[in-house]
Amino acid sequence: MIAVELHKLAKSYGRKEVLRDVTLSVESGEFAVVFGLPASGKSVLVRLLTGLETPDQGSVVLRGADVTRLSAGERNIGYVPQSFALYPHFTVRQNIAYPLDLARVPKAEIEPEVQRVAGLLGIQELLDRKPDQLSGGQKQRVAIARGLIKRTDIYVLDDPLVGLDFKLRERLIDDLKRTQEMLKVTFIYTTSDAVESLMLASQIAVLDGGEIIESGAPAALYAHPQRTQTMHHVAFPQANLINGILRQQSGVQVVETPAFRAGFVAERPGQPGGEIQIGIRPEHIRIGQPPGAGWLTHQAQVLLREDLGGEEIVYLNASGLVLTTVVRSDDQTQQHVDIDQSVVIGVEPHHLVVFQDGRRIGVCKVSE
């Protein structure tokens, strides 16, 4: 069953068009993540979905019924807002219970529900505290519990982990994933964080330029991104992008950039002479002499080596291009380097993804 369907949604504020044409369909039981950069319109999308605002055009269909003209209260959606404003004079218990109090649920029925969501998020022992006795992460868990206390089948979470430190996010990502799976409900979750998207989602929808430009399962989007923005942003570290030109030379198409030349394997027709962008994932750039034939190689200088513990991120300058690579710290097959060192880098041509006008048109190959 389709839980949520957004159909050609558009919304402008004055002359500013925020959403142009948002179409998205989410199956029941999915953890759908809407990924978008800051100011891409995620919050507006949430407001249209929850009924806090009405679209200029298009429709919102929930559980098969058009709710575009229904108010927020009539849509039967759970909602976790981005800023977790808790009532300071209420206890945690009262804060969590508030949506049910508002809906005039009998007191006797509220306590078991509070216990249930507190249990989901591991905050049972905090119920008698006041918000000012909580850490940032505890507050956020209380806010999430409050959003989940309403028993329904669709919940909307608006970037709930933004601004939290990463150890806390690590824990809450686990909590949210487990909670959604246990409740067997539909989550619509917005974020601008690639790692959150990849870790939480069963389906990622990429919002860019007021449209959902691409959507799919994380593994599929990561392996075969169809749009430049998806490849570049829905990854950590971000994919490298290099500008180039698609040239026509004696009957064959050639990819040309300041750093290298390569053959072109078209997946769809590209415009010869046109500008292109080449996407390269950091993990596909190898430092040191390549292990076999058929690699593109280039000289580069190490700008910085960052130590993540389990991995190293190495930033390189190759003919003026800044490239990012990532290596596992325990990888014995690659050269480990330090700042200012000169190195050879290599990449297999089929890992170079060619985009034109933001759309994937093919990959590279060794030029004849």
Added chain:
Amino acid sequence: MLDIRTDNLRKQFGDVVAVDDLTITFPAGATTCLLGPSGCGKTTLMRMIAGLETPTHGDIYFGDQRVTRLSTRARNIGMVFQYPVVYRGSDVRANIELPLRAEKLSKAERDRRVDEVLDLLEMRHAANADLDALDNGTRQKVAVARAVARQPKIILFDEPITNVDISSKLQLKRALKELVTRLNQTIIYVTHDQTEAMTLADQIALMKDGRIVQYATPRELYDRPNDVFGGWFLGNPGMNFVENFARTIDRDGVVHSPLFAAPVRLSGRSGAPLTLGIRPEHVRVHAAAHPEAVPARVVNRAIVVGGQYLVTLQIGDAVLKAKVASHTGYALGEEAWVQLPLERITLFGADGHKPDIALQPINPSNTQPLNAAAQRTQP
């Protein structure tokens, strides 16, 4: 070069102990990162070293000199703060030169020092740029340059990268790395960001609740945490911990555990139950049955840093996360076989500290020769 020593140093704000009777030496000429979550006391410690906060008791020494009662000014240190402190409306060179004028250095000496630090930070081209025209990362570089040009023996950094725009972070990090590598000054650098600390530090002082949990080189801290806190705090995600991992431990220290395909041995005796710690990237995962691995259920998997998979595995009651290569993670079904290399395991006691006990294979001396002998007999 001066080392920085604290002796029984304490700071209390009312009932809250920010720094708890700390005695430690930060070596001369080295870069020490004070790393820890918010509220661990790292900023208070730095502010006491700077003279911006008065200790409740205890002393601070720069080399042989006791500086506890000296004013910030009299301590002659360089400082760089979270937000770049620069003089707007003047250019980069004038900003860096200003404190040198106060020290009444000659024009030639001032120029020499400014040029030197501009080169060091790769900003010679921006020498005459107006501060108002610069992004906040470059402004922070100017603040760094000004602190360095005075050539103080001690430089303190308070989260200098935290509030810098993403677009100029790389440039600033590189400048700081070049700086801490080339300078001979004693540097204390406060951060909550483990990557920053691991990247820049010679030594990391990992802090929690006003104390230094571990003081070690970045790799040592990461690879051999002496406390569960270090195992958890460093790494993304941090270490896996399995409490009471042994099903039985017999009198000879032989351990039977659902986590291992064969019995293993404890190198020493432990009174209390032990917790097993292993980093996700050290957990080996096989898609098919493997003689040295135990079967596990794949609970979840997701793409993480560099296209690797983070796989959540369940073995009995134990849940482990493994960070594996993308092709391994992609190929996994609902079942996997898990192997925990003994040399990658750290044991922790009930108090969270690492005891002087490790896990060893049974008969490690026998297995190798036996195999070797078997190979020799083959034609």
